[in-house]
Amino acid sequence: MSLSRPDRDAALSPGLCQSAEGAAGAVRGRADAEAADLPRDAPSAGIADGTGPVLIGQAAHPLPPMPQGALDILAPxxxxxxxxxxxxxxGPTMQKLRPDVPMAGQRFLELFELSRPRAVDSMAALLASAGIKLHLRLRDAPRTALKAVLAPLLPDxxxxxxxxxxxxxxxxxxDGIQTYTLHSGDFAPTDLTIEMLYLIEAKTLAMEASRTLNLRLQGAKIAAEEQAFTDTLTGLKNRRALDHVLARLIRTGQDFSLMHLDLDWFKQVNDGHGHAAGDYVLQHVARLMLDETRAGDTVARIGGDEFVLLFHNLTKRSRxxxxxxxxxxxxEQPVTFEGAVCRISCSMGTTLSSAYDAPRADQMLADADAALYASKHSGRGRHSFHVPPPG
Known part of the structure; x- marks a missing residue:
């Protein structure tokens, strides 16, 4: 618990208070007396003689020396x-900022560059800044920005x-923690930095958990969307996916062909060899259609044995x-399932987007279906193009 100045002064012995006051006076007026003893950093006139802006205020009374181990614990x-x-x-944490070069023995103002206050170029000027927040940075890389406060010690x-x-x-x-690989043990136990580190760690864990959850949700959404647009038996697109792709092709004005394909003799496979054989044949048909189309084309199963193929940017009849x-x-090649030979064929009908002034999905599907039944009525196992009515 900190003490107010009256309480603190009352807690000191009269002799110690007098020593502190005398020390403060000594700091303000000893420039000439110490010039010979301190050749490396002689204070400038006006600061040490008490006529300049010496700022050793109430919060910056000179302190008696403290055991080094206590300082290392209380202020690393x-x-x-x-x-x-x-x-x-x-202090141990301070030394970590320059682990390869001992700071002891180096001149403070050669280690650090002060940005506020600026007119600090001697130990006397430093002492005049006692109790004031110092803004400074290390002179060599990494030039980490720091805040500091100085407290004078009692003269020896x-x-x-x-x-x-x-x-x-x-x-x-x-930035400091990342640059110097610091952790909570590098700060005093009561330092608010510890609490900040815990908060940062908690936030990081929460963000990581949130990111993981978002990825899982995104994956689940993609899987659900994929499932919603996929025929579970064959792995082809389903009717919903077909409607989506067809609408996009029409909306963007792309040329394409729409082929409606229906298997012939498939009912005989189901009736004669069972639905397991029928499912196997459908999966076989799906693989063949994928083999015979391009990666950018769309193959969809829209019914039991009905399929629609969209050939993107292809309206050439011969192709x-x-x-x-x-x-x-x-x-028409036989398919063997568990020793049973299954034979099928197909009828196909195709319409071209280029045959319409303004293509409509329902109209094109109906026209391809009409061409498909024209193939069936012509004997099955064949392909027909939609023929627009005259006029």
């Missing part, structure tokens, strides 16, 4: 600076005063006659 991201502005100790017997600087990543915590002849020749 800290640096201890000596009176010359050099790092005398780096020689009057030299160092400081403790504690750091945080601020809103860049995620369609070739396909029909091949289908007829292959379908």
């Amino acid at each position: 991201m800290h640096l201890v600076l000596d009176a010359t502005g050099h790092v005398s100790h780096a 017997e020689a009057g030299r005063a160092g400081a403790v600087v504690t750091f945080s990543f601020g809103i860049s915590i995620l 369609i006659e070739e396909i029909a002849a091949r289908l007829l020749a292959r379908l």
